[in-house]
Amino acid sequence: MQRRIAHLDMDAFFASVELLRYPQLTGLPVVVGGRRGTLAPTSGEDFPRLRDYVGRGVATTATYAARALGVHSGSGLMKAAALAPDAILLPANFDDYVRYSRLFKATVAEIAPHIEDRGIDEIYIDLTERPGETVALAQRIKDAVRAATGLSCSIGVTPNKLLSKIASDLQKPDGLTVLDFADIPTRIWPLPARKINGIGPRAGARLEALGIHTIGELAAAAPEMLIREFGQHYGRWLNDAAHGRDERPVVTERETKSISRETTFERDLDAKADREELTRILLSLCERVAGDLERKGYVGRTIGLKLRYDDFRTVTRDTTLEQATDDAQTILAAVRACLRRVPLDRRLRLLGVRVGTLTPPGEPGARGPEPGGNLRLFD
DNA sequence: TCTGGGGTCCTAGGACCC
DNA sequence: TCTGGGGTCCTAGGACCC
Incomplete structure (x- = not known):
């Protein structure tokens, strides 16, 4: 039985939600992003421009008009301002996006309930049956x-x-693309190898260096060569992917594996000179993680610290407790122990706290979710 | 004018047990 | 006592995705 799987991707999701609020911006280059300090518009006509932004934020989403100017999600805003100084910059309203996300998923589920969640703006739908x-x-x-x-x-x-x-991206926005295996040579093979979900910047660059630019060139590459270059597992997968072979099922339920919070500072901080500020930040991260755990009803045993230096090198340390916890002070004590194992000879730009090895809600050792907490996908 | 924040999965080495 | 193999847990780093 031939499967029929749909991939649905909301068009420029965050920016499109903002346009519902400010329809007068339709068609203009608009970027959603920035961090604290990114101001909401004060009135219906006076919008902040990208050129006025100062800070370390990145674009979370850009409208198609902004993309045409070279601004994409992940672009640093200071850099983006050089390309599109007049583009409008709006702060993110995550609560709104979550609401619209639930709404579109619930709408699809009424028509076709076999859905895999792939984040806030994407789903797979199994239409086989x-x-x-x-x-x-x-x-x-x-x-x-x-x-x-x-x-x-x-x-x-x-x-x-x-x-x-791949197909859902071929006719964006507002596209509908139906392909079969027979269409692979004409529709898939001409595309850049990077279009395959799972070939990122790193693997993409290595493929380029091997003279492989398109998916077709990847399909034509000798499997033994790919295995030699990329290892048994990934090499074989590259070959399968280039030929459009993929048997992964649509997974409707998944258990959370870890919960984390991290923050990049406005300016790089010094372990000695800015000790008090770093301590405050660390405590706040622990409290936010503890709050997330409690709200979702999880407790976790593995407590992790993440730290990024001013040269962008990232190190992590973790430690596993006897007993799973969701208590901020317990998490803080474990994170402090991790901190002692890491060199603090450079300025820091980021701290993060993670809790893993989670005990799911309902199992012994875990509390139930708080009343009012949102556990389910559609509610 | 460098590079956010929340995740998943994989690899690899060492400890420890059978 | 030595050798070997397998399994699991723990830790660190890295690639990738949205």
């Missing part, structure tokens, strides 16, 4: 999402997740 014509069904989903949220999305439908993820 769905009677009826695939294109009509996908169009119905797009229409329903627009009716419920006012937002557009792009959908790819193919025999597997790997191909659908």
Whole structure:
């Protein structure tokens, strides 16, 4: 039985939600991002511009007009301002995005409930068991999402997740792309290898260095060579991916593995001179992680510290406790122990606290979620 | 004008046990 | 006493994704 898997991706999600609030910005270059200090517009016409931004923030999302100027999600804002000084900069409103995320997922679930969550703005949908014509069904989903949220999305439908993820990106925004295995040579092989989900900056650069630029060139590469260069596991996967082979199922339920909080400072801090400030930050991170654990009903045994130096090198230390906890002071004590094992001879730009080896809510050792806490995907 | 914050998975070495 | 192999847990780092 041939599978039919859809990948649905909301178009420029955060920016599109902001445009619902400020429809007068439609069509303009708009960037969502920045950090504390990124000001919300004071009125309906006076919007902050990218050129006025100072700080370490990055773009979380950019409208298509902003992307046309070279600003993409992940772009440093100071750098982006050089490309698009007049672009409008809006602060992120995460609560809104979570609301719209729940809304579009619940809307899709009413039509096709076999859904895998892939973050705030993406899902896979298994349509294999769905009677009826695939294109009509996908169009119905797009229409329903627009009716419920006012937002557009792009959908790819193919025999597997790997191909659908690529397909949903082919006709953005507001696209609907249906492919079969027979379309791979014409539609997939001409694309850059980096379009494959799982080939990142690192592997992409190594492939370039080997003279492999497109997915087709990757498909034509000898599997033995890929295994030699990238190892047994990843080499074999590269070969399979380039030929569009992917048997991964759509996973509807998944257990959280870790919960963390981290923060990049406004300016780099010195372990000695800024000791008090660093202590305050560390305590606050522990309290926020503890709050997240409590709200979700988890307790965890592995406590981790993350630290980034001014030269961007990152180190981590962790320690595993006898007894799982969600207590801020217990977490702080463990993080302090980790801190003693790390050299503090450079200025710091980031601290992070992580709790792993979680005991799920409902199991012995874990408390139930707080009343009012949101555990479920759709509620 | 460098590079946010929340995650997952993989690798690899050492400890420890059978 | 020596050798070897397998399994699990712990820790550190890194690639990748949204």
